[in-house]
Amino acid sequence: MEQTTSPPSGYTCKLSEEALKKAREELNEDPSTRLAMVEALRERIKQSPDLCIQDDDHILLRFLRARYFNVEQAFKLLEKYHKWRAQSPEICSNMRPSSVRGLLEAGYHAALPGRDQDGRKVMFYRIGKWDPYQFSAYEVFRVSMISSEKIIQEEDTQVHGIAMIADLAGLSFSHAYQIGPRVAKKIGSITTDAFPIRVKEIHLLNQPMLFDAIFAIIKPFMSEKMRNRIHLHGPKTETLLQYVDRDALPPEYGGTGPPLDEACRLWTDTLLACEDEFSAMSYSGQELVAIEEEEEEEEEEVEDEEVEEAAEVEES
Known part of the structure; x- marks a missing residue:
């Protein structure tokens, strides 16, 4: 199993060898630059001060893997995730x-x-x-x-x-x-x-x-x-x-x-x-700037196109 030097957060890669190989081939994950990409996503989050987002390495990696280590697309997914939760109090x-x-x-x-x-x-x-x-x-x-x-x-x-x-x-x-x-x-x-x-x-x-x-x-x-x-x-x-x-x-x-x-x-x-x-995940949405429904609907078509572009690397 591949190990990485742990940053202050204590992250250690726990991927099996099979999963690590798949991550390289399908998700563009490079163990030598993995934590640098995490830091790049963290810096991208800082450019949106109105968002209060937990930036633990383990959490940010989820979004990077979901978007093939494209930092901008991972940020948009993370932003969409938090907005969705803020607008879904009946669930979250x-x-x-x-x-x-x-x-x-x-x-x-x-x-x-x-x-x-x-x-x-x-x-x-x-x-x-x-x-x-x-x-x-x-x-x-x-x-x-x-x-x-x-x-x-x-x-x-x-x-x-x-x-x-x-x-x-x-x-x-x-x-x-x-x-x-x-x-x-x-x-x-x-x-x-x-x-x-x-x-x-x-x-x-x-x-x-x-x-x-x-x-x-x-x-x-x-x-x-x-x-x-x-x-x-x-x-x-x-x-x-x-x-x-x-x-x-x-x-x-x-x-x-x-x-x-x-x-x-x-x-x-x-x-x-x-x-x-x-209990700690229960979410009021107060951490985010309010998003008007009209704005969200106007942005959906553009965001959907961006997501499809991010998913061009077809999953097997």
Whole structure:
């Protein structure tokens, strides 16, 4: 495993040799200049004094890796991330896992143990475990944000990315009623250009006819590249094995990993043990200058073009 001389922050590279090789080839990461690039991003942040952004080396590296070590693009992603959080108090004002304990304990979601054949972390969701009369779409979205914030701390996840799997069995009009354009816009924005994570694939299982109407609302807010990474499997869950190996999947879906209920319990325990950590992440948005909705809408088209330019190095 490659080691670096630790700066005052105490950063030491924890990438596996495989991940380090991939980071060099796909993300333009050079161990000899890595910390210099971090410092360049830190200096870029200082040019925007109205922003109050944590500039820990570990955090800044997430954004650099997500934008192929292009400092300006990494800064824009970081800025977009903080603006998104400031404008989403219904999700981010309380990031404590205990705030969504009911959803977690119901077995709605888990980051599955281990990784798949491509080194990706596998995120699993079961819509049928979401009681829409008890939890809002924003609380469901908060579960994803909490999990994403936790797994992105892993350097291997920053490099290899994630695969998302959602079993849509049980999707009902009560669920659909909560997913309007406002929620759809937030989902599209955070998955496309406002979070430093590489979403490599999205797999949807057991989707009912109702799904088409819901996806029609969400689709316009997603980039074409992200839309192309969505795979619809219907009831044929065995086709999932063409993309994710058996070792990474639970037996209910043709895999040899731990049962999904067990994986959900383990992940719930992991998140609830981080209550203090996520309490510090709860976010009022007061640290940022207010952003008017009209300004954001005017900038979206330009920003989206910039993100696509930053992603020209196509991920394998």
